[in-house]
Every structure is written in structure tokens, then in C-alpha cells.
Amino acid sequence: MSADVFPTGVLRQPGTVLFGPGERRHLPRLLAGIARHVLVVTDARMAGSAVFTDLVAAVEAEGLTVSVFSGTEPDLPRENALAVVREYGGAGVEALLAVGGGSCLDLAKVASAVLAHGGDVRDYYGEFLVPGPGLPVVTVPTTAGTGAEVTCVSVVFDRERGMKVGVASPHLEPYAAVIDPELTLTCPPALTAATAADALTHLVETFTDRVKDVTPEFLDRHLYVGKNPLTDIFCRSGLTLLNTSLEAVVADPSDIGARSATMLAAYNAGMAINTAGTAAAHAIQSPIGALTGTSHGFGVGALLPYVMRFNLPARVAEFAEIGRLLGAAAPGAAPMEQARAGISRVEELLETVGCPTDLRTLGLDPGDFSRVADQAMLATRLTANNPRDLTHASVVEILRRGYDNDRGWWSV
Known part of the structure; x- marks a missing residue:
């Protein structure tokens, strides 16, 4: 059968996807298998919720050290990536847990690359410029729409350039995605x-x-x-x-x-x-x-x-x-x-x-x-x-x- 009749297919995806109400219960064991110190990337609204507090407590109960960056802003300004690297570079973070909307997930992905390889997020604007694997990222979306939980692209707003710029690399592919629809119930x-x-x-x-x-x-x-x-x-x-x-x-x-x-x-x-x-x-x-x-x-x-x-x-x-x-x-x-x-x-x-x-x-x-x-x-x-x-x-x-x-x- 020729390619004209049956064209070839290509697919990129995370190594693990867990989907369903309540599936966040898997996070402690999932993270314990890859890290002892986890940086959670989220925003102020999510960080102030009871479900987030319970999630962090469950991860800590597994014996992991948890740090939290809750300063993610909408449309992911470059300054957020600079802040994560400034605060946690050299802190011994071994994996990132992204909890939130698309900006939170995108921030964790680009931060994983910069924490692993150094430099500025600007060094990785474009395609295939991340030199190797970053720190493993587990994504937990709290909105239903961006798809950032499974993509190997992050979009950053660079104020000095006045535009959004993509960082696109297979090395940004999340290690795992945990998709729990219960987390969208409080979505405005x-x-x-x-x-x-x-x-x-x-x-x-x-x-x-x-x-x-x-x-x-x-x-x-x-x-x-x-x-x-x-x-x-x-x-x-x-x-x-x-x-x-x-x-x-x-x-x-x-x-x-x-x-x-x-x-x-x-x-x-x-x-x-x-x-x-x-x-x-x-x-x-x-x-x-x-x-x-x-x-x-x-x-x-x-x-x-x-x-x-x-x-x-x-x-x-x-x-x-x-x-x-x-x-x-x-x-x-x-x-x-x-x-x-x-x-x-x-x-x-x-x-x-x-x-x-x-x-x-x-x-x-x-x-x-x-x-x-x-x-x-x-x-x-x-x-x-x-x-x-x-x-x-x-x-x-x-x-x-x-x-x-x-x-x-x-x-x-």
C-alpha cells in the first residue's frame, strides 16, 4: 500500500498519563520514584486552596522535601522563569511538579531546562535549542483546554520584545501527566x-x-x-x-x-x-x-x-x-x-x-x-x-x- 493511500503517522507524548477523577492520589508515589526534593510550580489562587494544601501534604508524607513557587502570572512573563532559577538554582531540586493552568505548566517545563543547563530562558527561544533533557516534570492541569500537560512547547511573554516566544524541544516533554477532572470544579x-x-x-x-x-x-x-x-x-x-x-x-x-x-x-x-x-x-x-x-x-x-x-x-x-x-x-x-x-x-x-x-x-x-x-x-x-x-x-x-x-x- 502506497503512502498516498495510507500516509505515515508521527506522535510525541509523555511517558505516563494518568486520567480520571481522583487520580492525583498517584502523585506521591510517582514523585518518590524520581526525586527527593520537588519544586512545585503554581499560582497564588491555587496555592491558597485546600486541595493544594492536601496535595503538598500527601507528597511530604512520602518523605519528600517540597518547595513551592506560587508566583506564576498569566501569559507567563519571562520574569517568572528568571525568578524560579534565581530562587531555586543550586537548591538541589531534582524534579518539578506543575499544578495549575497553562502558564504554570509551561513555566515548569522551561524552568526544568534552565535549571539543568543554565543560562537564560531566552537562550532556548525557538526549536531544538534545549541541549539535553531537563529535570523531570510532572504536570497536573487544573483547567481543561491548553493541552500544556502533554506538550513539549512552552510559550513565554518577553516584555522587552513585546511578544510571545515559543521554546519548542522534545526535551520539554513532561515525564508524566496526571489529569484529574476534580481539579477543574473550582475553575472560574x-x-x-x-x-x-x-x-x-x-x-x-x-x-x-x-x-x-x-x-x-x-x-x-x-x-x-x-x-x-x-x-x-x-x-x-x-x-x-x-x-x-x-x-x-x-x-x-x-x-x-x-x-x-x-x-x-x-x-x-x-x-x-x-x-x-x-x-x-x-x-x-x-x-x-x-x-x-x-x-x-x-x-x-x-x-x-x-x-x-x-x-x-x-x-x-x-x-x-x-x-x-x-x-x-x-x-x-x-x-x-x-x-x-x-x-x-x-x-x-x-x-x-x-x-x-x-x-x-x-x-x-x-x-x-x-x-x-x-x-x-x-x-x-x-x-x-x-x-x-x-x-x-x-x-x-x-x-x-x-x-x-x-x-x-x-x-x-
């Missing part, structure tokens, strides 16, 4: 909505990504290697889960079944983006977030309707399958009709969780369109994944349509 509604929009965007972008020729040389130089049969499995599973779980979580935030399904979908999305990578919505959101101060999840969600329409001519079959997966496509309808139905259903899901679906709501100024396009085109690690080639002009058009809430269908 706005954060639940933003992370859900992020997960949905991950799944749509990876399922419609560019397919690449993954030669040994290409795999050795690039973290994101495109859509393939293995990532598609995770996308199909995640989209199917979100199709019902998002509405259920909004209806009853205490529904642990719906929380579990949403978190499983977010894990599926993380597994997909870890190999295939995100694309236009993520490339364009970064400069918008820097300008408007809006959340990453709401930013990519607000862009998604217009990015989907831009990409539709190149991915009719994939969007049609999304339409069928989400139960929106009429059986026997033409592929383009099914594809448009899929896009419309994705938009309904975004609106269900309260995600804005236009850029005016984010506070973006039309006078900044060109500047945003300039910055987006610099994110070549992401733009290279988009199924249609992006240009400065096409990004500006996506922004214009998004600002005007123009849901017309694009043609090539």
Missing part, C-alpha cells in the same frame, strides 16, 4: 470558557493542518510535522467529546461527568498539537493578545470563524468530516454543504461557552491590523502548518472580516 466560569475555546481551536486547527513530507531530516529539525493519521485519531475523539460536554458544563459546572469529558477532549487536543501543531488562529492571536490584553483562549476562539472560512477551500473534506462528527451535516449532502455545516456548529459551540466571535469585542483597533499581520507572519513555526498559504494581505483580510463579523464564505 470565564476561565472555563476561555480554555474550552482554546481546546476547540486546537482540535479544528490540527485536523485541518497542512500535511507534510516527514523525512528523517525534517523530523530531526522540526517539532511540528503536520496532520497525520495518529493526530487525526485524537482530533476525532476530542471533537466528538466537546460536541456534548461543553453544553453540559455550561448548564451545570458541578457535573463531574461533563468536566471529565471536557478535560479528556483537552488532553486529546494537546496530544494532537504536540505533533501536528497549531496554525493561523494561534499565529494571529499572539500579537492581538499583546495589544488588547485579552485571554489567549478567547483570542483564538474569536479568530476561528474567519480562519476556518479562509481555509475551507483547501480543506473541504476535513471540514465536512467535522460536520459529520458534530452531527451537523445532513446525510448525503454535498461535501461543501457538510463542511459549512461543520463550521457553523463549531461557531455554535464557541457561542455556547460565551466566547466572543468577532475581533471588535476584543478591543482590536483597525489601525493595528497591519502591525498584527507583520507580527503574525513572523510566527513561521505556526504559519507553516496552515493549509492555505498566509500572506500579510490575507492576514489583514482575516482581521477585517473578523472585526466586521463578516461570516460570508470565502472563495479562492
